[in-house]
Amino acid sequence: MGKKELKFNSKAIHGGQQPDAAYGAVMPPIYQTSTYAQSTPGGHKGYEYSRGANPTRTALENALASLENGHFGMAFGSGMAAIDAVMKLLSPGDEVICTSDLYGGSYRLFKKVYEKYGIKFRFSEMVDMQELVSQINENTRLVWVETPTNPMMNIIDIEAVAKITKSHKLLLGVDNTFATPYLQRPLDLGADIIMHSATKYLAGHSDVVVGALVVKQQELADQLYFIQKSSGGICGPMDSYLTLRGIKTLHVRMQRHCENGESIAKYLENHSKIDKVYWPGFEHHLNHEVAKKQMTGFGGMISFVPKGGSYESAIKIVENLQIFTLAESLGGVESLVGHPASMSHGSIPKEEREKNGVVDALIRLSVGIEDVEDLIADLEQALN
Ligand SMILES: *Cc1c(COP(=O)(O)O)cnc(C)c1O
Numbered sequence: 001m002g003k004k005e006l007k008f009n010s011k012a013i014h015g016g017q018q019p020d021a022a023y024g025a026v027m028p029p030i031y032q033t034s035t036y037a038q039s040t041p042g043g044h045k046g047y048e049y050s051r052g053a054n055p056t057r058t059a060l061e062n063a064l065a066s067l068e069n070g071h072f073g074m075a076f077g078s079g080m081a082a083i084d085a086v087m088k089l090l091s092p093g094d095e096v097i098c099t100s101d102l103y104g105g106s107y108r109l110f111k112k113v114y115e116k117y118g119i120k121f122r123f124s125e126m127v128d129m130q131e132l133v134s135q136i137n138e139n140t141r142l143v144w145v146e147t148p149t150n151p152m153m154n155i156i157d158i159e160a161v162a163k164i165t166k167s168h169k170l171l172l173g174v175d176n177t178f179a180t181p182y183l184q185r186p187l188d189l190g191a192d193i194i195m196h197s198a199t200k201y202l203a204g205h206s207d208v209v210v211g212a213l214v215v216k217q218q219e220l221a222d223q224l225y226f227i228q229k230s231s232g233g234i235c236g237p238m239d240s241y242l243t244l245r246g247i248k249t250l251h252v253r254m255q256r257h258c259e260n261g262e263s264i265a266k267y268l269e270n271h272s273k274i275d276k277v278y279w280p281g282f283e284h285h286l287n288h289e290v291a292k293k294q295m296t297g298f299g300g301m302i303s304f305v306p307k308g309g310s311y312e313s314a315i316k317i318v319e320n321l322q323i324f325t326l327a328e329s330l331g332g333v334e335s336l337v338g339h340p341a342s343m344s345h346g347s348i349p350k351e352e353r354e355k356n357g358v359v360d361a362l363i364r365l366s367v368g369i370e371d372v373e374d375l376i377a378d379l380e381q382a383l384n
Pocket of ligand 1: 078079080081103105106146150175177178196197198199200209210211
């Protein structure tokens, strides 16, 4: 049976992988080398210099492509380096339409770096597709979608957006960091480019900063490989190895993230001291039907607002948590908590962030894979 026909859990372990050619090592060795011996000029075994390609990175890139049902994977030194490579497909005068509730680092790269080079960014909630269409003009090249969004857990209908980008001959890029291919596969829904901060769920152990792109089309892959090699924002062999190691348990970790996420979302929803809980698994979630259609589970990311909460009371709660570690980032095996108003979204003016629902009292959880009873007990003592 060819590996293409494997189901997801098997692909997480075997997809795109072969025992190493030299000694049959089951895990690819960490090829900690910059260069490769040539027998005669140009006489090499497929590798010349590690900016262009490295066998450990190739193993990761093949695994990424397999998981997302793509044909080509690229691994970068960070999620931002991966998005940066996508931006380099564009030329001055080109326009991008992106999700309005965007990851802060992406917003900064777009507005503070790429606007200077003559690229224009428009923002859309992408709930009303007519509104999205109304922003398209002859300069539009790319639509950039994040779903679920951070920290409000809004859901955008990838298939509906893909219909529009296809009919207008635009590229559609999806930041699939929050969902992972375990829960959502955007290429199957019509996207052209998938991006990951593999730092989060894919690597899953909070020990690397890595980015990824996956595409299906040869021409697009050629352009992106050329940019990757030319700009050089590559993932090193050690980090490639660690990310590949993480991916091999993605499906078991995600299953537990989803189970724990559901228990905690429901616990918070029924808590007398909680006002609002944002989690796409609730039937009353604004885009629950879309989430149900395009995702196979609802993940472990949850945001909530305590009743009558303030900036100070939210900080008190996050400081009182013992098992949930107060830290930036998400998607690791350990549970983390963040206070968006003072951390990830601190640089966005209060009025601006509150328009998107990021109020002072909002708290965001990345639910880990510990025993959920311990996590709930921790929340209970902190809320009291
Ligand atoms: C973390 C993150 C990024 C940036 O990735 P890095 O690996 O930190 O560079 C981009 N998008 C989302 C949704 C993220 O959570």
